[in-house]
Amino acid sequence: MSHDHHDERPQLTPEQIAAALNPPAGRNGGDLVVETLQGLGATTVFGLPGQHALGMFDALRRSCLTYIGLRVENNAGFAADAYGRITGEVAPLLLSTGPGALTSLAALQEAAAASAPVLAISSQIPVAGLGGGRHGYLHELRDQKASFRDVVKSVHTVRTASQIPSAIAAAWESALTAPHGPVWIEIPQDVLLAETTVPVVSAMDATPRELYARPELTAVAADLLSKAERPAIIAGGGVVRSDASGKLLALAEKLDAPVVTTFGGKGAFPWEHPLSLQSWLEDRYTTDFLESADVLLVVGSGLGELSSNYHTFAPRGRVIQIEADAGKLESNHPALGIHADAREALSDLIEAVDRREDPSAPERVRTVLEAVRERIAAQELTLEQRLIASVREALPDASPSFWDMTILAYWAWSAFDARHPNTMHSAQGAGGLGYGFPAALGAAAADRTRPVLAVSGDGGAMYSIAELATARQYDLPVTWLIVDDGGYGILREYMTGAFGEATATELTRPDFVALAESFGVPAVRTTPESLTADLAASLAAPGPSVVVLPALLRMFEPTHL
Numbered sequence: 001m002s003h004d005h006h007d008e009r010p011q012l013t014p015e016q017i018a019a020a021l022n023p024p025a026g027r028n029g030g031d032l033v034v035e036t037l038q039g040l041g042a043t044t045v046f047g048l049p050g051q052h053a054l055g056m057f058d059a060l061r062r063s064c065l066t067y068i069g070l071r072v073e074n075n076a077g078f079a080a081d082a083y084g085r086i087t088g089e090v091a092p093l094l095l096s097t098g099p100g101a102l103t104s105l106a107a108l109q110e111a112a113a114a115s116a117p118v119l120a121i122s123s124q125i126p127v128a129g130l131g132g133g134r135h136g137y138l139h140e141l142r143d144q145k146a147s148f149r150d151v152v153k154s155v156h157t158v159r160t161a162s163q164i165p166s167a168i169a170a171a172w173e174s175a176l177t178a179p180h181g182p183v184w185i186e187i188p189q190d191v192l193l194a195e196t197t198v199p200v201v202s203a204m205d206a207t208p209r210e211l212y213a214r215p216e217l218t219a220v221a222a223d224l225l226s227k228a229e230r231p232a233i234i235a236g237g238g239v240v241r242s243d244a245s246g247k248l249l250a251l252a253e254k255l256d257a258p259v260v261t262t263f264g265g266k267g268a269f270p271w272e273h274p275l276s277l278q279s280w281l282e283d284r285y286t287t288d289f290l291e292s293a294d295v296l297l298v299v300g301s302g303l304g305e306l307s308s309n310y311h312t313f314a315p316r317g318r319v320i321q322i323e324a325d326a327g328k329l330e331s332n333h334p335a336l337g338i339h340a341d342a343r344e345a346l347s348d349l350i351e352a353v354d355r356r357e358d359p360s361a362p363e364r365v366r367t368v369l370e371a372v373r374e375r376i377a378a379q380e381l382t383l384e385q386r387l388i389a390s391v392r393e394a395l396p397d398a399s400p401s402f403w404d405m406t407i408l409a410y411w412a413w414s415a416f417d418a419r420h421p422n423t424m425h426s427a428q429g430a431g432g433l434g435y436g437f438p439a440a441l442g443a444a445a446a447d448r449t450r451p452v453l454a455v456s457g458d459g460g461a462m463y464s465i466a467e468l469a470t471a472r473q474y475d476l477p478v479t480w481l482i483v484d485d486g487g488y489g490i491l492r493e494y495m496t497g498a499f500g501e502a503t504a505t506e507l508t509r510p511d512f513v514a515l516a517e518s519f520g521v522p523a524v525r526t527t528p529e530s531l532t533a534d535l536a537a538s539l540a541a542p543g544p545s546v547v548v549l550p551a552l553l554r555m556f557e558p559t560h561l
Contacts, residue, residue: 010203020199029192030059032164032201033121038063039165039204040172042092044445046080048073050096052123052139055192057094068445068474070438071466073100077107077118078435078464079442081182084116085425086400086446088243090175095122097189098139101147106432108151111182113429114264115241115325117175118182120152121168126190127159145186153181159188161196169206176208178324178341180241211324213340213348221297221320221336222352228295230317231257231356232277236307237264237429238300238324238342245269245421247346248299254350256358257297258365260286262307263428265300267418274362278369280414282309284559285371289364293317298335300342302328306413306428310560322346376556383528384408384553388415390528391455391481394535399450400425400443404436406457407489407553414556434463437480441467444476451477451539458484458509465510468519471544479538479545482512485552493555516546523548 012020033056037045044066049057060067070076073095080091095101101122111118124130124144125137132142141147145155154174156167164187171183225231239248239261245268252259252275259269260277269276280286287309290296294317301307302323311332319335321328322345329337338345376385388411395401397419403409403426418424425443427435440454456464461482471478483489487506495502516523523546526534531549538545 010205012203016202019202023197023199026195028055028059028195029161029164029187030055030057031062032161032196032198033168033187033192034059034063034065035201036165036168036204037092038065039201040090040169040206042090044068044083045092045094046070046076046083046442047094048076048096048100050100050123052097052125052189053094053192055189056121056123056187066445068441068470070441070470072464073103074107074434075438075464075467077104077111077120078438079445080118081107081111081114081116082402082425082439082442083446084111084118084180085114086422086443090117090119090172091442093118093120095120096139097123097125097144098141100139101144105147105151106430108148108182110427110430110432110435112151112153114237115179115181117180119168119171119175119185120182121185121187123192124157124186124188127188130157130159130188145184148184151182152184155184157186158191161191161194161198164191165201165204169204172206173208176206178208178211178242179238210344211339211341213322213338213345215348217336217338218345218348218352221338222349224295224318224320224336225255225257225297225349226354226356228356230293231255231295231297232290232293233257233259233297233299234262234290234301234303234307235259235265235268235299236262236301239265239268240422242300242324242341242343243421244300244343244346247343247350251346251350251353254353254355256356256361258289258361260290262301263413263426266413266416266424267421271417271419275365277365280372281307282414282558282560283372283375284309285368285375287313287559289368291316295320298322299346300324303332308332312560379556381554381556383551384411385415386528387531387551387553388412390532391453391535392417394532394539395453396450396539399423399452399539401453401455402426402436402439402443404454404456404460405431405433405490406455406460406483407493407555408455408483410490410555412455433460436460437464437478438467440478440480441471441476444478445474448477451479453539454478454480456480456482457489458482458486458512459488459507461512462509465515468516468521468544468546472520475543477543479535479547481535481547481549483553484509484512484548484550489553490555512546512548521546525550
């Protein structure tokens, strides 16, 4: 086998050689950062400047990168997360040292949980201060990267200018190797500011490794599925992240196997398909159906708390688990564990399985969905169901939506029809507040041709209210629906259920309509009856807008208790 890769190496043009021999004057370490990002294909960066990072931000001026600056680092992280999810490309996030860096941690945890490729580049104290001594530099931490090591996929510390392009390329490859995820680079202030004679970065490559299923495992999985009497499939976020929805559909139809999607896998399978169990995972009828499968194929999910009806799911048949994150293989249930990217593994399985026909499968699916509908209907939650239907009616099919941790979002996980793959996103990976609106801004920055919807409660909205300024500054087409129930509604419900009354859940909040208008963002107060029309009008109008819905919502009864 030949190992001669010379023909694959990038070749320089005569102009590039001339530029390398005579680099322009006045470049610094910051220029190497932006040149490397451009060379790797970045077009948009997110962030917030700080004193140690000014060399990097000044270099943006000399680049063709589009900069979207948010008002809080954590929100900048959420925006980058959404950009990465929507495009499948790396989203650079530029941060300062210490407090600026640490403020992004919750967003990076969500990116890690949801496999979003965020490339966080932070400044550091000067090189002389690295290594854990206490020098008293502004923003100094004993070991800054230690705060991030447990959250991100990989950490990279740069100490000299010549290390910058290689460190960024290594981090870029890490972020895009399945499973995608956030990565961390830190560059000292003096390295960013120092003039450099390193040639202009012109030839960069950071192609991620493909993660294929081992063929003997594919053979066993195909044999089990081909001979199964009652196969079923759970499709998780890995199917969406790897753009494998088409492969999933082909396999499900070849096997006549019913499919349920997790909350992270929303849109991975057509909602109204005869084999679609939709995504009613917090439901005993669905759980019973999945337990009764003699062969269960789990693709791109670790079967965590939300995907297992709060760990009450106990499969009785053989489980086959395809997962790009090796640490999730068999972490909750014994399985034939296949460490692979969902798209590649599903491709192999489609080829390897025999066609099996099961005319009873659609009828069994219908029976489960009818039982779920009757259970919900008996709880008289017509307002909640009507609101979900209104949002669906108002939102264009191809428009992405971003949901904060709020009661309407908890409904949407189970009940919302995401009509296209990769269009419905929430913070259910890590479960932090404040995701919806800044994430929607990141998605709008990725594609300004379609309106984006953000959904928050009043509690979560207060986390990201400052980003109304960002929405206005960049004129981003985001409509923000704020469901105002006067507090942390889901926590109020949990505490009342557990303790008889709620503590620390009631909130004084602003007049959201007046507040939005003070930022120059048009806003309207709506009602359940007028929500569809008001939301549709706001989404159709150019630029940002806010729709405030005063409403007290309830969750459907859980089945796991």
